[in-house]
Amino acid sequence: MEAKHEIIFDKLVYSCVYEKHRGNEEFIPEHFLGFQLSGETHAFHADGNTVIPENTIVLVNKNQLIRTIKYPAKSGKYQFLSIMLDKETLRQYALENKILIEKKYVGKEKLFFEADDFLLNYFVSLAPYINKKKEATPRLADLKIREAIELLLQSTPDFKQILFDFSEPYKMDLEEFMNQNYMFNVSVESFAKLTGRSLSGFKRDFTKTFETTPKRWLLAKRLDEAYYLIKHKQKKPANFYLDLGFENLSHFYVSFKEKFGITTSQI
Known part of the structure; x- marks a missing residue:
């Protein structure tokens, strides 16, 4: 139901x-x-x-x-x-x-x-x-x-x-926040608001901190964590891909092969 x-x-x-x-x-x-x-x-x-x-x-x-x-x-x-x-x-x-x-x-x-x-x-x-x-x-x-x-x-x-605290969110440490929340599959706009920044300010600070765009960093971070879970925790992608912010398995498998040059079964 x-x-x-x-x-x-x-x-x-x-x-x-x-x-x-x-x-x-x-x-x-x-x-x-x-x-x-x-x-x-x-x-x-x-x-x-x-x-x-x-x-x-x-x-x-x-x-x-x-x-x-x-x-x-x-x-x-x-x-x-x-x-x-x-x-x-x-x-x-x-x-x-x-x-x-x-x-x-x-x-x-x-x-x-x-x-x-x-x-x-x-x-x-x-x-x-x-x-x-x-x-x-x-x-x-x-x-x-x-x-x-x-x-x-x-x-x-x-x-x-x-x-009744109506103050705006203060500007948070971007690196710390993103490393704690990268697995949430939400918009860049949401990440910006949560860190106390405008969208343009978030993108600017992000590039300065990580030397890449939010989209590329998020994908790489999630794939690195996936590699660790497969190699060291013997976990299957079907059991964790959603937890890492991927929307579907096919996207995960394609992205994994592009980044590491091997399939998950070859690890």
Whole structure:
């Protein structure tokens, strides 16, 4: 059965699958609050891997790359609800409530916590929209997002340092960042934004740092890692090509032969 990915209203998304499903690489441009109704989500990011078990609420910070694998529960169903907390709504909320941030949040960037009664009941209240028993008007949708913000701040007041930090991403060390994130198959524009640069600035700094273009460097880096996995870890390309950012096996095999002059079976 195909994965179900449904937008209930513009900022509320419901995901449902009935068998193990690998998600695409995702650039997370805005904060989002999610609830694992059933099954598990395995999230892969630059800092490692995180498992989101059933009945867990997650607040995911904006401006990062994540790849997921969705595992259904024993009952045979995977369900995840996410509600986007976009910058415009957060700015308006901060203005109305006179919220000012004097210091940045210094805790973990990826925040997972057990659902308290208020947050749990909040997600239960969204069920009628998922089941299409109730239609969300724009005003009601806005109120539900504001309710989520209220409950988050009630649960953990320090979250305001995350939600209401509207500063632009600072200019990150390009070499370090790319070596940590080269395996994510996202656009050069996304890499530029994540490193705190314009697209032209990113390309200029990239050429200065690596003495080649982003596209050529990414391909070479991924192929070098593939060679290592095949030769030293005895892994088969079919088991890792997606993890290295290749879109299909045929492209991988052609690129590998062009770079090394041999096929993977000849190693």
